[in-house]
Amino acid sequence: MIPVGRRNLQGNHACAYAAIAAGCRFYAGYPITPSSEIAEKMSLELPRVQGVFVQMEDEIASMGAVIGASLGGVKAMTATSGPGFSLKQENLGYAAMVEVPCVIIDVMRGGPSTGMPTRPAQGDLMQARWGTHGDHPIVVVTPASVGEIYTETVRAFDLAERLRTPVIVLYDETVGHLVETVDVPDLSDVTSAQRKWASGPKETFLPYADPGDGVPEMVRPGDGYRCHTTGLTHGENGFPTQRPAEVEEMTRRLLGKLERHRDVIDRFETVRTGDAHIVVVAVGIAARAARRAVVEARAKGIAAGLFRPITLWPFPEAAFREVVAGADAVLVVEMNAGQLALEIERLVGRRGKVARLNRISGEPIGPDEILANIEELARHGHR
Amino acid sequence: MTGETGRVGGDRQIRFSGSGGQGLQLSARILAEAALHDGWSVAHSQGYEPTSRGGLSRSDLVLSRGVIDYPLVTSLDVLVILDDVGATASTSLLTHRSLVIVDAERVTEPPLGPWTVQRLACTATARRLGNERTANVVCLGALLALTPVCTVDSLTAALRDEVSAKLIDLNLEALAAGRALISQTAGVATPAAAPAAP
Amino acid sequence: MDTASANDFDIRDYLRVELLPHFMCPGCGHGIALRALLWAVHDLKLAKDRLAIVSGIGCSGRVGAYIDANTFHVTHGRPLAFATGLALARPDLEVIVITGDGDCLAIGGNHLIHACRRNLHLTCLMFNNEIYGMTGGQVSPTTADDRLTTTTPYGNAEPSFDACALAAAAGASFVGRGMTLQTVALKNLIRDAISHRGFSFVEVISDCTEIFGRKNDLGSSPEMILRQKGSMKPDTYGNVVDRPFRPNAVQTGVLARNDRPEYGDAYRAAVLGAAGAAVAG
Known part of the structure; x- marks a missing residue:
């Protein structure tokens, strides 16, 4: 149970x-x-x-x-x-x-x-x-x-x-x-949404029409709509199409769907980023080590903070840009050879230094190691 | 689930290590349940190996009265070693404050350093009770007597939840025997006659 | 009876007529197979709203779109996997899979043998035209010995699968084979396959005139179909396990049939029943 x-x-x-x-x-x-x-x-x-x-x-x-x-x-x-x-x-x-x-x-x-x-x-x-x-x-x-x-x-x-x-x-x-x-x-x-089911007249129903929010109503077999579903590029009626204008419109809606709902998608956590000069970015177990490292760095007088994406993709860009606006160094901590760092480097651009701490040995990265990297950045003037 | 705290003074970090099949995960789970009952927040992680018998096995607990920020052990308060295979793997996590409990029979070379080492006849005691496989529970009894992280009642209740009905009497006996091992030695730990930590 | 049902069967009642003309090449056997399927659906008086067609990739996969039902055109080789999820989640639907020899036996072979073993109530129609037609005519697992294809320019050296032997050996509780020349017999076979409670596998001997026939000088569609007829023996099936590869003469009709438990029923009775008892207890 x-x-x-x-x-x-x-x-x-x-x-x-x-x-x-x-x-x-x-x-x-x-x-x-x-x-x-x-x-x-x-x-x-x-x-x-x-x-x-x-x-x-x-x-x-x-x-x-x-x-x-x-x-x-x-x-x-x-x-x-x-x-x-x-x-x-x-x-x-x-x-x-x-x-x-x-x-x-x-x-x-x-x-x-x-x-x-x-x-x-x-x-x-x-x-x-x-x-x-x-x-x-x-x-x-x-x-x-x-x-x-x-x-x-x-x-x-x-x-x-x-x-x-x-x-x-x-x-x-x-x-x-x-x-x-x-x-x-x-x-x-516990509450969790249920998809919007197809509604309205069956004869004129278009299974991939945009009802206004970019998310079409979904057909449920047995409800009488009898639609076609295909992995081929399809138009509003669900049938395959290769007409450029239709393809473009369909694909734009599909890709734009998430951007239109960033308010429910984006989620992140920040720890002491308000005045942080050094922002650590990490997810999962690495982020929990980073959290402790940031607190210990603060105890040593280093203005460190943590940005932890909870929604990783689409990356919570707006919030991240705000957090790093006042920082001059970002430390990306990840248990790989450097993946999230690519996105962070893209977002930070030339406005600040992006340092990496990576581990590919099959062991988690501990707080001490992250703290040492924060201190190293601080020694180089990123306080 | 996490808070803005570093290592809190009241936190405890405990590792059970030895050979797969010695019941180390069970020991940690029982202690974790007892600690939960007594109001601790618990984080329990384990060395998870593809082989479940014979290889190095470890099970770690972090106990906190507050929120656990980082759930893995960084510096051990207690290290239990029940087999030579686990003897050296955890030395880097020991400090002068650490208590190392080793099985007197199956650990021939305990880690040497500025920490306290307690050699206990867990396996021998378990054998005397009729089942060598209860050495882990004997050890748990001893651990409780040395560092009372939870009450005997909570530990007993957790043991009852985890162990099958036909084995419960044996395990309760093992728990009591483990506690008695410490009262016999008056709870005095033996400082290791050892050079400085490597 | 067949005459009577033929009289009141109008294929247009079951087609998305607005999509016509269809994509199939002149002479392709898939259209006849589609007609046989819809005729069987008509005979069984299946409600179109409750009918779900799941198809894979290839010429066979495109056929489903013309059926006025709930139609799902999924990934290559996976229609049986999708259909398994759909049928388990919605036992009120009649789920029919349309697949091809490449889709079903090559990329989807693992799903076929496990669907046969599981015996979930599904009907799997494999349209066998001995070729990857949609991609231009490459060799398939059912291409006969020595045939020329765009990837066997010196003739096919690989033996070909007997799909029915494979399905029967893997435990399908209904196995049959029909050919497009005998449309009424094919319709009846598909009707019986759908009616059967369990996993039904039907191989439909189709023909690819435009690509396979042309490449191998097999003549027009009627000539190809008549040649198929010459190699068919409509009699009972031999020992399928001893004949895993297609023999020169193949049998049509119902080739294997048993009444072992249907998986959805068994799951609901055993697992849901036990879990319900556990909850109650």
Whole structure:
């Protein structure tokens, strides 16, 4: 049964409970370390709420089945790690193109390839944004604690439904396997949106018409609309088109959809950035180490702050630009060879120094190491 | 879930280490549940290896009366070592304030340094009780007597929740035997006759 | 009975007529296969609102768009995976997969064998034209020995799959094969496949006149179809496990059938039942 109240909970279990609380009633997956606890928990809990769990023959089929279930009108999710995430990319692109709400959990382990299945990494930050081919919308959230895995998984379903888009919940193995004391909310306190269903006259209904907010109403099989759904570039009527003007309009709406809803998408946390000269940027377990490092730096008289994107993609640009406006150095801390740093360098431009602290050994980056890097920047005049 | 605090004075960092299959994860889970019951916030992480038997295994707890900002151990208050395979892996996390509890039989070379080392007959005691595999619970009893992070009642309740009904009596006996190991030695830890930390 | 149903069957009742003319080449067998499917749907009096067509990529994948139903044109080789999710989530729908020899047996082969094993109530129609037509005529897993394709310019050296033998060996609870020449028999076979409770696999022997036929000097569409007829033996099936590759003579009709438990029913009875009991208890 889904626990409620103050308790010790594993990150991956929190993810499963949150999904069910958000209304997920279909899970398809394939075993992979370090995400398998999510599938195991879903296989136990989903039948108790009359939901369906299915272990598919491979990662590709899991993603396909999730999209199929969501096309049927049921909130659906899958979970995986790097190698499986790679395999899911084609169908993920289909979900983005066809605008199917679904949630994909990627628990990051060491890579590339089989890499280190039981070791933490943050090597999928760019894959989460650009893993599938072609220009496409995608929302990626990056929780840093067990409690936040819960709240962000709920929010992932909310965003997926509201925006008709796949949402990826991306966290490292450390946070996924971490057990922390959290307060699990009562189910009745959890709210998650439901997609807009097709309405109005059936004869003239256009399944991909923009109703004004960039998010078309979704057809539910059996409701009488009998529409066509295709991964081919399609017009408002859902059928394939190659007419340039129509293609351009459709693709612009698809890509612009997220920009129009930044108010619900953007989420971040700042720690003492108000007067910070050195801003640390990090996600996941690295951000929790950075938080302590920033506090310790302050105790040493260094004006350091932390900017932690909770929504990683689209990157919360506006807030970040504001935070770094008064800073003269940014330290990007990540458990990869330098991915988020590329985005930060783009946003900071020539206005300040961007330093990097990377770790690719399969170990988390500790607070002391981050503090040492902050102090090094401070010694070079970035106080 | 996180707050703006550095290492709080009242925080505790505890590591259980040894060989996979010795019940280290179970020990940490039981202590984590007991600590939760007694009002601590808990962060429990583990060395997660592809093999579940025989290799190096570790399980870490950070306990705080406030909010845990960073959930991984950085400096150990207590290090438990139940097998030689875990003897040297954690030395960099020890300070002069650390307490190192080692199994007298299965750890032949405890880490040497300015910390306190307590050699305890956990395995021998467990064997005497009839099941060597309860050495982890014997050790838990000893740990509780040395550093009372939670109440005996909470630990007993957590043990009852985690251990199957047919093994509970044996485990309760092991817990009591572990506590008795410390009262026998009057809770006095043995300073290691050792050179300075590497 | 067939005459009666033929009399009141108007294919236009089941087509998105506004999309016509269709994309298929002159002589392509897929149009006849589509007619047989819609005729079967008509015979079964299936409500179009409850009908879901899931198709993959290739010429076969494009056929679904013409059906006035809930139609889903998904990724290459994956229609069975999508259909599995859809049918599990919505057991009230009648889900029919249209796939091709490349889509189903090459890129989607893993999904086929596991769909057969799982035995979820789905109908899988594999339109077999022995070629990747949409991409210009490359060799497929069912291309016969020695045939010329754009990627076997010296003749095909690979043996070809017998898809029905594969499906039966993997546990499909209904396996059949029909050909476009015998439209009524094909319609009846598809009708029985849809009616069957469980996973049904039907291989439809189609023909690709424009690309495959031309490349191999097989003549016009009627000539190709008559040649198919000559190689067919409408009798009972042999030992499928001993004949994994397509023999020279292939059988039509119902080739394998059993009544083992349908997966959706089994899941709802066993898993949901047990979990419900656990909750109640």
